[in-house]
Amino acid sequence: xxxxxxxxxxxxxxxxxxxxxxxxxxxxxxxxxxxxxxxxxxxxxxxxxxxxxxxxxxxxxxxxxxxxxxxxxxxxxxxxxxxxxxxxxxxxxxxxxxxxxxxxxxxxxxxxxxxxxxxxxxxxxxxxxxxxxxxxxxxxxxxxxxxxxxxxxxxxxxxxxxx
Ligand SMILES: [Zn+2]
Numbered sequence: 001x002x003x004x005x006x007x008x009x010x011x012x013x014x015x016x017x018x019x020x021x022x023x024x025x026x027x028x029x030x031x032x033x034x035x036x037x038x039x040x041x042x043x044x045x046x047x048x049x050x051x052x053x054x055x056x057x058x059x060x061x062x063x064x065x066x067x068x069x070x071x072x073x074x075x076x077x078x079x080x081x082x083x084x085x086x087x088x089x090x091x092x093x094x095x096x097x098x099x100x101x102x103x104x105x106x107x108x109x110x111x112x113x114x115x116x117x118x119x120x121x122x123x124x125x126x127x128x129x130x131x132x133x134x135x136x137x138x139x140x141x142x143x144x145x146x147x148x149x150x151x152x153x154x155x156x157x158x159x160x161x162x163x
Contacts, residue, residue, distance in 0.1 A: 006035070012043040017149045019097055022088070032093035033076055036100060039086040040146045048084035052135025053142050055080070056120055059128070060139070061087065063121040064111055068103040071095050101150050105159045108147045113140040 006023035020037040027033060041048050049057075062078040065071065076090035089100065114136055117123055123131045147156070148163045156163045 007037065010037075014044075015039060016042050017146070019101060019150060021097065024093065034091050034093050034095065036089040036091065036097070037086060038089055038146075040142055041085040043083070043085050049142050050135045050138040051084065052133050053138030054084055054087075055130070056114070056123075056134045056136070056139035057142060058087070059120050059122050060111055060114070061089075061107065064107040065089070065103060068106060070099050071103045102159070105147065105151060105156075105161055108143055109159070109161055112143050 010022070017039050020039065022035045022037040025033045025035065058078065058080050065078060066075050071091065074092040074095045076092065077088075079088045079090075081087060091100075111119075114120065116136060117134060119136075120134055122128055123134055125131055144163065147161060151159065151161060151163065153163070
């Protein structure tokens with residue numbers, strides 16, 4: 001039976017790391033919103049991200065992707081998966097996977113590696129519900145690995161990424 005939650009229709013036993021268009025939501029028959037699965041960890045590898053790394057990446061990506069010149073204006077939300085294996089990026093339907101990948105590369109080149117809590121946008125008591133939950137090393141490692149999954153060595157070199 002097809003589930004009302006589209007990700008429940010994906011067989012997570014065979015899902016690998018990557019960037020996937022998970023579903024398209026039609027809202028009031030007018031707006032078309034895309035839900036992208038940014039899968040950092042293969043579920044069956046049983047090596048999810050640390051909660052601190054997830055929270056750190058959430059803050060940085062939610063902020064920096066919105067400033068990206070190509071896709072920033074089309075971003076609806078950037079949210080962590082509760083299973084700690086990735087994130088959901090919601091966008092308007094004028095964005096392609098290639099554009100998202102390129103934007104991720106630009107954010108990675110500009111922001112990572114981070115060196116301390118002061119590099120994490122909004123990680124303070126005023127702007128966040130749990131500012132002591134962060135993981136500098138875990139976030140750097142997770143982003144490095146994910147960009148290495150999305151970009152071939154040739155693509156990374158062309159984009160000026162150090163992998
Ligand atoms: Zn927070």
